[in-house]
Amino acid sequence: xxxLWIPARLPGLNELIAAAKSGHGKGNAYAxxxxxxxxxxxxxSSRARLQPMTGAVRLSFLWVEKxxxxxxxNVAGGGRKLILxxxxxxxxxxxxxxxxxxxxxDTFAVDKQRPGVRVELSAA
Numbered sequence: 001x002x003x004l005w006i007p008a009r010l011p012g013l014n015e016l017i018a019a020a021k022s023g024h025g026k027g028n029a030y031a032x033x034x035x036x037x038x039x040x041x042x043x044x045s046s047r048a049r050l051q052p053m054t055g056a057v058r059l060s061f062l063w064v065e066k067x068x069x070x071x072x073x074n075v076a077g078g079g080r081k082l083i084l085x086x087x088x089x090x091x092x093x094x095x096x097x098x099x100x101x102x103x104x105x106d107t108f109a110v111d112k113q114r115p116g117v118r119v120e121l122s123a124a
Contacts, residue, residue, distance in 0.1 A: 001120055001121065001122040002092075002122075003120045003121075004045055004048050004050060004119045004121075005117075006044055006117040006118075008116055008117075009066060009115045010037065010078060010082055010083070011033060011082070012070050012074040012075050012077065012078040012079070013073070013074045013077035015033075016033065016034075016078045034081075034085065037082040037086065038085045039086070041082060041083055041089070045090035046090060050090065051092070052091050052093075053092060053093060053094075053123065055100075055123060055124065056099065056101070056102040056123070056124035057101060057121050057122065057123060057124055058102050058104070058105075058121075058124050059101070059103070059104040059105070060104065060105045060107070060120040061079075061080065061083075061105070061106050061117060061118070061119055062107045062108075062109060062117065063075050063107070063108045063109070063117055064108075064109045064114065064115050065109070065110050065115055066110070066111070066112050068110055072108050075108070080104070080106075084096040084101070
């Protein structure tokens with residue numbers, strides 16, 4: 001099992017959709033937002049010394065929000081996309097398709113002092 005801590009509140013699905021709709025449908029804001037976050041996650045993966053995983057994996061996400069304002073589906077829907085793409089960019093996952101991702105579990109918590117996401121990866 002490998003673990004990654006992302007010490008930040010990731011954009012939710014609503015924020016990703018809003019970025020995709022901005023700029024008269026060109027998606028430039030979405031592309032910048034996605035690139036910034038996937039690069040950040042790739043760098044954090046490297047710093048955590050995550051090793052490449054072969055075959056299918058199971059993921060566990062602990063979403064720690066600073067308050068209860070965002071719905072769990074919004075939090076996980078946007079964040080999971082960015083995290084998986086960042087893990088692929090870092091070379092930890094070969095891809096994020098059905099051959100590589102066997103399952104995931106989402107758990108939610110609130111901590112005003114330390115919001116973020118803990119991601120655990122294990123072989124399926």
